[in-house]
Amino acid sequence: MKLKKSFYNRPTLRVAQELLGKYLVYRIGKKKIIGKIVETEAYVGPQDRASHASRGRTPRTELMFGPAGHTYIYLIYGMYYCFNIVTEAKDYPAAVLIRALEPIIPQTPFNHRQGGAGKGAKNPPLSKGVGGISNGPGKLCRYLKIDKKLNGADLTGNIIWVEDRKEKILPREIARAKRIGIDYAGQWQKKKWRFYIKNNNFVSRI
DNA sequence: CAAGAGATCATCT
DNA sequence: GATGATCTCTTGA
Numbered sequence: 001m002k003l004k005k006s007f008y009n010r011p012t013l014r015v016a017q018e019l020l021g022k023y024l025v026y027r028i029g030k031k032k033i034i035g036k037i038v039e040t041e042a043y044v045g046p047q048d049r050a051s052h053a054s055r056g057r058t059p060r061t062e063l064m065f066g067p068a069g070h071t072y073i074y075l076i077y078g079m080y081y082c083f084n085i086v087t088e089a090k091d092y093p094a095a096v097l098i099r100a101l102e103p104i105i106p107q108t109p110f111n112h113r114q115g116g117a118g119k120g121a122k123n124p125p126l127s128k129g130v131g132g133i134s135n136g137p138g139k140l141c142r143y144l145k146i147d148k149k150l151n152g153a154d155l156t157g158n159i160i161w162v163e164d165r166k167e168k169i170l171p172r173e174i175a176r177a178k179r180i181g182i183d184y185a186g187q188w189q190k191k192k193w194r195f196y197i198k199n200n201n202f203v204s205r206i
Numbered sequence: 207c208a209a210g211a212g213a214t215c216a217t218c219t
Numbered sequence: 220g221a222t223g224a225t226c227t228c229t230t231g232a
Binding site for chain 1: 213214215216217218
């Protein structure tokens with residue numbers, strides 16, 4: 001079920017769409033933190049002005065030029081991490097930004113009261129939309145407890161990976177939109193390289 | 207409800 | 220020295 005390198009080593013726009021509905025798993029010791037991918041953005045090639053790689057190879061962007069199937073994590077605005085998956089062939093800079101997850105919390109006696117416990121409950125329901133805990137690039141990294149030690153991690157290893165649980169997302173369930181927060185990117189700002197699952201309550205923006 | 211500002215720092219010039 | 224693949228809070232209509 002774990003996606004292999006061959007999945008990531010393909011055209012980025014395609015990988016970005018096919019990642020929707022897959023499950024991101026991060027193992028910390030015996031615990032796993034899991035989220036279903038519901039929103040992605042593609043950053044493709046050396047020309048894409050929205051991509052960090054458009055300024056050429058630097059120590060930071062080197063990973064984007066590396067082989068597919070690794071993580072690329074960086075700090076943005078001094079306080080949030082963004083989680084990316086490197087795609088395509090070595091020396092071609094491209095990656096998919098994971099923008100939103102639907103949090104998957106294993107049911108236990110302590111949290112299965114979610115939503116039914118009423119006001120003041122110790123386990124409030126996982127909120128939807130605004131107020132969610134993983135509906136944005138910065139927030140999902142907090143949810144996953146991602147930090148820069150994971151930068152460059154191999155997604156075919158056993159620390160962090162993506163699983164296919166055979167949930168088929170049909171093309172008509174995928175919405176396509178302009179990427180967020182890249183107004184400086186000129187013509188590239190107009191490319192509809194953001195993908196999300198329609199009618200899903202956990203995407204960052206509609 | 208929309209718009210604006212502040213937080214805060216690695217990276218690049 | 221400037222800036223950003225963000226988020227939250229405050230302000231004002």
